[in-house]
Amino acid sequence: MRCLVMSTKGSPIADLLTVLTEQGLDAVSSTNLGAGALLGMADLEEVTCAVAVLPEPTGDIRPVPPGLAAILVEIGIAVGRGIPTLIIIDPDRPLPPALATMPYAGVALDNLETLRLHVRVFARTAIEATQPSLHRPDLDQPGPKLDLAAERQRLREILDTPGPTSLMFEQFVVDLLSRVGGQVESHVRVEDEGIDAVIGLGGRHGPPLVILVEVKRLRRSPAGLAEAGNQLLRYLAIRRADLGLIVVDKPITDAARGALPPMILALSADELLDHLAKDPLDRILRRARNRAVHGV
Numbered sequence: 009m010r011c012l013v014m015s016t017k018g019s020p021i022a023d024l025l026t027v028l029t030e031q032g033l034d035a036v037s038s039t040n041l042g043a044g045a046l047l048g049m050a051d052l053e054e055v056t057c058a059v060a061v062l063p064e065p066t067g068d069i070r071p072v073p074p075g076l077a078a079i080l081v082e083i084g085i086a087v088g089r090g091i092p093t094l095i096i097i098d099p100d101r102p103l104p105p106a107l108a109t110m111p112y113a114g115v116a117l118d119n120l121e122t123l124r125l126h127v128r129v130f131a132r133t134a135i136e137a138t139q140p141s142l143h144r145p146d147l148d149q150p151g152p153k154l155d156l157a158a159e160r161q162r163l164r165e166i167l168d169t170p171g172p173t174s175l176m177f178e179q180f181v182v183d184l185l186s187r188v189g190g191q192v193e194s195h196v197r198v199e200d201e202g203i204d205a206v207i208g209l210g211g212r213h214g215p216p217l218v219i220l221v222e223v224k225r226l227r228r229s230p231a232g233l234a235e236a237g238n239q240l241l242r243y244l245a246i247r248r249a250d251l252g253l254i255v256v257d258k259p260i261t262d263a264a265r266g267a268l269p270p271m272i273l274a275l276s277a278d279e280l281l282d283h284l285a286k287d288p289l290d291r292i293l294r295r296a297r298n299r300a301v302h303g304v
Contacts, residue, residue, distance in 0.1 A: 009033055009034065009054075011034065011035050011055070011056060011058065011131070012052065013036065013037050013038065013059050013061070014037075014082045014086070015038075015060070016061075016078075016079065017039075019117070020117050021117060023123055024061070024096070024127070026120075027120075027123055027127045028131070031135075032135075033131060033135075038082050043078055044077075044078040044081050044082065047085045052086075052089050055089075055091055057091060057093070057094070057131060057135075058091050058092070059094050059127070059130075060079055060086075061117065062095060062098075062101075063075045080104070080107075083095070083110075092130070092133065093110065094111050094112065094127070095111065095113070096115060096123075098114070101114075111130065113126035113127070114248055121247070122248055125247055125249070128193075128208065129191065129218055132191055133208070154281065156281055156285055160278070160281065162180065167257055173225070177225055177277075178223040181204075181205075181277060182204065184284075185205065185207060188288070191207060191208035191209070193208075203221065203222060204223045205220075206221065206249075207219040207221060207289075209293060217250040217251065219252070220244060220247065220252050221255065222236050222239075222252070223255050224255075224257075225256070226256045226257060234268065236254050237252070237254060237268040240272055241270075244271060251272075251273060251293060251300065253272075253275070253296075254272065254273070254275070255277055256275075256276055256277070257276070259276050260274055270300055271297075272300075273293075273296040273300070
């Protein structure tokens with residue numbers, strides 16, 4: 009499978025090419041196929057997805073970075089051909105209004121781990137879209153039907169087990185998220201510290217999203233929720249993720265939930281099961297993210 013890479017001459021894309029290779033994608037440059045409008049004449053049948061790197065300003069008096077016009081034309085051609093396209097832009101720059109509806113990642117090209125996180129989510133979605141519909145989950149439909157009684161019984165058994173059970177509880181939550189359709193990767197490092205899981209939401213029902221997940225037992229330290237929320241918010245900024253999800257082992261009071269920072273969703277394990285019994289994971293997390301963005 010091939011990934012069309014659209015970038016200007018001299019762009020430092022070595023790490024991007026490494027990440028694409030890790031995902032089983034062969035990078036092909038738009039320069040080699042036909043730069044600018046010439047790309048419209050190229051054979052793109054074997055291209056699975058595309059990544060466009062927007063050039064950075066040069067610091068001179070020109071308001072438009074050199075090469076930006078050509079990249080925008082190439083993006084339009086890729087989108088017109090129905091090729092899933094990810095925009096990569098410097099995190100300190102605004103996205104051009106013409107690209108406002110496009111999936112994008114605000115990440116520096118030399119930030120390998122953050123680049124890897126976002127491109128991996130995007131690439132998996134693009135690859136999944138090439139699979140026959142028979143083998144592709146339909147996120148419009150609820151995920152695998154949960155046996156709530158069995159799930160709650162397993163949860164109670166874990167929580168009632170004497171001794172340390174934090175790892176058992178964490179594994180229960182990560183396995184649950186995986187079984188209901190999430191692209192879940194566990195034990196991801198952030199600044200030499202670990203977060204319990206990352207959920208990637210594909211772009212079929214909105215832009216690709218990256219959700220960072222923390223699983224905590226609070227029975228012996230109820231005050232830990234606020235601490236976990238503040239730490240997760242810091243990780244969101246480091247990894248340019250879209251939402252933080254904290255799953256805990258006990259009910260959350262309104263006061264504790266209201267004290268959490270923005271962009272952090274906290275649910276007890278029982279609440280998570282209740283939500284999953286009604287809606288797909290994709291819908292639950294996108295709705296939470298949209299509510300957080302609007303300050304609800």
